[in-house]
Structures are given as structure tokens and as C-alpha cells.
Amino acid sequence: MDDHHVEQKNTHLEEVSFTSLSDCLQSSLVMDYNSLEKVFKFPPYSSPFQPVSPCNMGHIVNNPYLNINSNSPVVSSSSNEAELKENPNDKSDRMEDNEGDQHGVGESSKQLTKQDKKKGEKKEREARVAFMTKSEIDHLEDGYRWRKYGQKAVKNSPYPRSYYRCTTQKCNVKKRVERSFQDPSIVITTYEGKHNHPIPSTLRGTVAAEHLLGHRGGGGGFLHSFPRHHQEFLMMKHPLANYQSVGSMSYEHGHGTSSYNFNNNQPVVDYGLLQDILPSMFSKHES
DNA sequence: CGTTTTTGACCTGCGC
DNA sequence: GCGCAGGTCAAAAACG
DSSP, X not given: OOOOOOOOOOSSXXXXXXXXXXXXXXXXXXXXXXXXXXXXXXXXXXXXXXXXOOOTTSOOOOOGGGOOOTTSXXXXXXXXXXXXXXXXXXXXXXXXXXXXXXXXXXXXXXXXXXXHHXXXXXXXXXXXXXXXXXXXXXXXXXXXXXXXXXXXXXTTOSSEEEEEEEXXXXXXXXXXXXXXXXXXXXXXXXXXXXXXXXOXXXXXXXXXXXXXXXXXXXTOSTGGGSOTTOEEEEEOOOTTSSSOOOOEEEEEOSSOEEEEETTTSOOOOOOSSHHHHHHHHHHXXXX
């Protein structure tokens, strides 16, 4: 599957028929890269996502939502300029302490964690990618195997948030799944971390997922192009797909957040948690 | 019987 | 210091 037949031209994707999140990922990859390159002025990537095999599972048509305008007043990569008063201890900062204790779960991790914190060492954030997909299924198939380790009620939302961990040993990738309280048909899936193993299943589109999550090809993954302490939020839009994403992206730095809205090329508000931006996003997309 | 899910308790950080 | 909310643990239950 290393045919480099991928169309790099898509400044606009279109509608695709997805059967899984992997599909969604796959068709979004090129778009995302292009977008990011323009938005954040990434240096030319030596090996983008070309290995993605042709979308034999869905055809791409015109996607009005992905009209990336390169001269648009995109988000400033606020990484260094503004140190937004974003609190370094913001919520998204809390869940990173599994970087040190790779096991994540288990035994004395609690106490160790405590002590670690006492040291005052700031751990780097794991890369995060969030997808907003329209689906009736909460836990979307993405090719990896996950074990649920928790569920919590979300404030101001009737829908709980579920916490999953990759079942592969030594892989501490996590994901959170929650349903938007504003549009219950939308599922928000947030991946955190990078898989250090191949995708167990052979679903279509897994290549894309691997790229996105950054473990494929010796570090050539999508997220690998970012500094480790960064977070990435990608929210893609795929009308008519099983999973219809919602079209906005935010790139969160250590000192600030750059956001990009695929729909109108306008920055979206800063946010720490995905849910925080939902209102603004929905207000823009809802007709 | 091994694996996964459920779920209440616990921990931590933050705001007041 | 206290309460709240998010995140995690871990024992028990459920499942295949």
C-alpha cells in the first residue's frame, strides 16, 4: 500500500462514504496536511501522507467546507508571540502524567504520580487529536483495540464521557469519547498520545490512522511533525458520511492556541477542552 | 477462564 | 480550606 497515488490536490475534499473512523481519517489526511501547511506554515514535508491508498471505499467529491484559502487571515501561530494567559496548568495539562509512568494504570502509580507532581516537573503534553463525527455509535471503530477504564458525567451535559486506553502493552494512548450536548448526533473522540505499535486490525484506512497518530514509518506520522509538547486538535468535516465531522481545527501550543475553521477561514475561539468550543462552532455551522 | 465493562471511590487542580 | 469537576483506579460484574 505504498502507492503514491494520492491526490495531493485536494484543497477541497468532498463527501465520502465512510464506514469507519479510519475511513474518515484517511480521506482527511491530505486535506489536513495541506491545511496545516498553509495555516501554520510548516516547512515542506519530505514525506507527507502519500502512502495513503486510493480511496477505494468512498469517492471524494467537492467539499465546500474545506476551502482552504492560503492567504486567508488564518490563525496566527501564536506559539511564541502571545503567551496567552493560558494557564499552564489548564485542564488539558492534567492528564499527561502518564508519560513518565508509561504503564498508566496500576499499582503504585498513584503515589508515584503524587511525588512526581511534587517535584514540580511539568510533563509534556501528549499530542491530541479530536474528531467530531456525526454518528449514532459512540465508540467508533478505528482499528485499535481499546479498553474502557472510566466514565464520568460531563458538566452541563446529559451525556457521559468515556475513557479508553489502548489495550496494547506499553502503549499508553488514550481516547475520550463523548457526545455533544448541543448536537447529540455528534460524537467527539479525542485521541491522546501516539501508538507505538501497528494497528492490530487490517481495516481500510488504517494507514491513515497510523499516520495521524504518528507511529508509522519511523516517525513520519502526521503528529510527529509537531513538537511533542503541542496538542493538536483536528476536527474535520465530511458531509454525508457516516461520520460527519464538523469542520474546524485547532492547534494548541504550549503558550497558546491557534485555531482554524475550515468553513469560513476564521479563527475560532481559544479553548482548552473540546467542549468549550462547541458552541462557537455550532453557531457557525448550524443553519 | 480470560478479557472487558461497570461504577463508586479516590486523587488532583482550580476557583472562590 | 472547601467544594467542584475532570481524570483514574480497581474490585466486582458481565461477557464471550
